[in-house]
Amino acid sequence: MARLINLFKNKFFLATLAFLIWMIFFDRNDLISQYEYHQQLTELEQKRDFYQTQTAKVNEELDELSSDKAKLEKFAREKYLMKKDNEDVFVIVHKKDE
Template identity: 35%
Template sequence: MSYIQNLKNKYPWFKYIGNRYVLVFIFFMVWMLFLDNYSYLEHRVLNKELDELETNKEYYQDEIKKDCLDIKRLNNPDQIEKYAREKYYMKRDSEDIYIIEFEEEMLLEEEENHKSL
């Protein structure tokens, strides 16, 4: 008992930390911040996932808008032909198609392919 009294006299803040209400409060805070299922750390992880999902949602909504515009344009037969020529390199029987690729673009594509693997 005298050892505890010596600590309280030597360190005045020790008497506040030794109070049982303060100890219960500290235990509660540690529990809520780190150990509970709804802890602060878990909320941070969930918030990061939520931000990522919202970013993906925006991206896919933009892609849907682009696809809707493409569908509207493809109602015209001339646009269908143009789309087939550009995307699938289709040609008429009397035509020849030459695909020109620049070296810089090829290097960028190779780097992207290596990153995705």
């Protein structure tokens, strides 16, 4: 017990303890902030990866559409309901069950 009391009387120990407490809890870059920054970084990296894959898919589709006229025609018919002059287009909309 006397050794513990002597330890708390030591000014170097107290200064180190105060420094550690300040750095862990009160500093601008404390542990809680570092954890939140790490979570935010992970989330942003996941979003970056998602958008990179989506960009690659869109670029691949664009290359296919620009090189193949049949795929371009199919895309225009499906997405934009385009038709030839002598055709009729019927759009079927399914109602959701409520």
